[in-house]
Amino acid sequence: MKIVVDRDKCIGSGQCVMTDPAVFDQDEDDGLVILLQPEPPADHQAAARDAAMICPSQAITIQE
Amino acid sequence: MTRTFPMSRQCPYDPPPDYGRLRESEPVSRVRTWDGTEAWLITRYADSRAVLADRRFSSDSRRPGYPSVSAASAVSRRQMRSFINMDDPEHAHFRRMLISSFTMRQVEALRPRIQSIVDSLVDDILAAGPPVDLVQAFALPLPSLVICELLGVPYADHDRFQAWSRTTINAASTAEQAQRAVTELAGYLGELVDAKDREPGDDLISRLVVNQLRPGHVTRADVVGMARLLLVAGHETTANMIALGTAALLAHPDQLERLRTDPSVVKSSVEELLRYLTITHSGRRRVATEDVTVSGQLISAGEAVIVAGDAANRDPEVFAEPDQLDVARKARQHVAFGYGIHQCLGQPLARVELQVVHGTLYGRIPTLKLAIPAEQLRFKHDMIVYGVHELPVSW
Numbered sequence: 001m002k003i004v005v006d007r008d009k010c011i012g013s014g015q016c017v018m019t020d021p022a023v024f025d026q027d028e029d030d031g032l033v034i035l036l037q038p039e040p041p042a043d044h045q046a047a048a049r050d051a052a053m054i055c056p057s058q059a060i061t062i063q064e
Numbered sequence: 065m066t067r068t069f070p071m072s073r074q075c076p077y078d079p080p081p082d083y084g085r086l087r088e089s090e091p092v093s094r095v096r097t098w099d100g101t102e103a104w105l106i107t108r109y110a111d112s113r114a115v116l117a118d119r120r121f122s123s124d125s126r127r128p129g130y131p132s133v134s135a136a137s138a139v140s141r142r143q144m145r146s147f148i149n150m151d152d153p154e155h156a157h158f159r160r161m162l163i164s165s166f167t168m169r170q171v172e173a174l175r176p177r178i179q180s181i182v183d184s185l186v187d188d189i190l191a192a193g194p195p196v197d198l199v200q201a202f203a204l205p206l207p208s209l210v211i212c213e214l215l216g217v218p219y220a221d222h223d224r225f226q227a228w229s230r231t232t233i234n235a236a237s238t239a240e241q242a243q244r245a246v247t248e249l250a251g252y253l254g255e256l257v258d259a260k261d262r263e264p265g266d267d268l269i270s271r272l273v274v275n276q277l278r279p280g281h282v283t284r285a286d287v288v289g290m291a292r293l294l295l296v297a298g299h300e301t302t303a304n305m306i307a308l309g310t311a312a313l314l315a316h317p318d319q320l321e322r323l324r325t326d327p328s329v330v331k332s333s334v335e336e337l338l339r340y341l342t343i344t345h346s347g348r349r350r351v352a353t354e355d356v357t358v359s360g361q362l363i364s365a366g367e368a369v370i371v372a373g374d375a376a377n378r379d380p381e382v383f384a385e386p387d388q389l390d391v392a393r394k395a396r397q398h399v400a401f402g403y404g405i406h407q408c409l410g411q412p413l414a415r416v417e418l419q420v421v422h423g424t425l426y427g428r429i430p431t432l433k434l435a436i437p438a439e440q441l442r443f444k445h446d447m448i449v450y451g452v453h454e455l456p457v458s459w
Contacts (some may be wrong), residue, residue: 011156011405012163014171014412019396021168031163054397056407058117 001045002063003052005035009059016055020047033059069095069105069370070346076443077312077341078387083107083375092361095370098235099138103131103368104361105347109379109399111359112348112371116404121350121369123406125149131368133346133448134235136242143246144285146293148406155405158290161276162409165214165268171412174210178420181209186428194458195435202425203306203455204299207417211298214413215291216267217256225249229296233448235346253288253295268294294410301343302414304444304451306421309337311441311452312389313426314434319391324426333391334418339398340389342374343450348402373399431459 003023012031016024023044025034040048052060071080086093087107095105106112115121125132125141126149132138141149147158164170185202192201208226212219231237231245257273264270269291276282313320323333347370352363363369377398378386401408408414426432434441435456442453 011159011407012167013401013407013409014166014168015396017168018412018415026167026169027164028167028169029164030160031165031167050396056117056401056403057405 003038003048004061005033006059007032009057011057013056016051019051020044023048066094066096069097079374087375091359097131098134101131101368103370104363106371107375109376109382112376112399113403115371120354120356122151122353123149124151127351129351129366129368131349135239136232136237139239139242140232140246144250144289144292146289166409166412168412171416175416178417181206182420182424195456198455198457199307204303207302208299214268215294216265216269229300235448236446250288253291257287298410300449302417304343304449307455308341308451311455316389319389323391329391330419330423333422335395336391336393338400339377339395342377342400345374345450346448347372429459432457
């Protein structure tokens, strides 16, 4: 699995960080998404899919 | 058939029963609002997310055809527009100035302070003895204190700004009453912005003044508009979620008992009550800028759309047995905070406040109960944000 984030689309809702703080973070300065693990290990993949589904601005894309 | 919107509830905790019928047979249906404006009402979860994420539906309240919620709301949006009624790139310009104050990390850092406010309010309630109106003693002061500290608004002025806020979200307010309330609130916040320009403090309005107003990125009116949105949204919504959520739990004692005795459901109980109650029951408003087809129905450019989040959050396609309150349910995909670029900016703060409340209140007052018969509770049918007017409790 590969995760791609689009910071131009991101609105900083924090939903992804809440879903899995090991994979997603928010920038201290602008609050936008920071991808910590573009290729998350198996035990974080379900959460990554949830984060992509919940993200309100559809800024997270999952490539299988 | 064109129905009148909003429709009537039967049970105070459930959306109008017509929503269920429409979701099944006419998911994009025609409704007429308070001033005769016709709009398309969206009741399915998938359609709601699709519309709210689609840039072809505008949030700009100045567009012809935009369906305002009430006379009061039309006035306040005309007079003090904020980024919830703008489209990108204008919307993003303002929203991005605020995001860094509402990140998960920033808000988590407030958790100890929020816990100490909750603890001291509960101390006061216990000291006062029953009966106590939980709205005035707890639900309203908590988010008001938190947002005042964050913005740098003196809490001592809460009677004034809460009254102005109530007038603007009361669908029964006249245009004149709303006009006066909006003008007075804008005047109050304008003076506060000027005071912070003379002497900035360590608060959000001061940061906007120093980082955005002084270099000319925004106008004084823009700062006032942002302050007003955060102040009003920051206390009205959370206060109603606390009071109505408590009322709903008291009406479902098995769920309250589960929450009181099992700390592992505190977070999910917050999400479930957000889903189940969806207090923003007046719908998310949009106007189509192009022809768009939703669930087979053509919505033409210029037509108004109302997304009924409360209907979407009871969609059985997404939530099994949606009319059951289940504090252990995994409900985080609800649309109670909206969806798309306008999803609530303050949701991390709302979540932490509600989590602290749910993790504290029912444990510290384990025998909490209504002090009046349930059928005497007065629900906020007329208000743009749903809730209870008072919640008399004893223990």
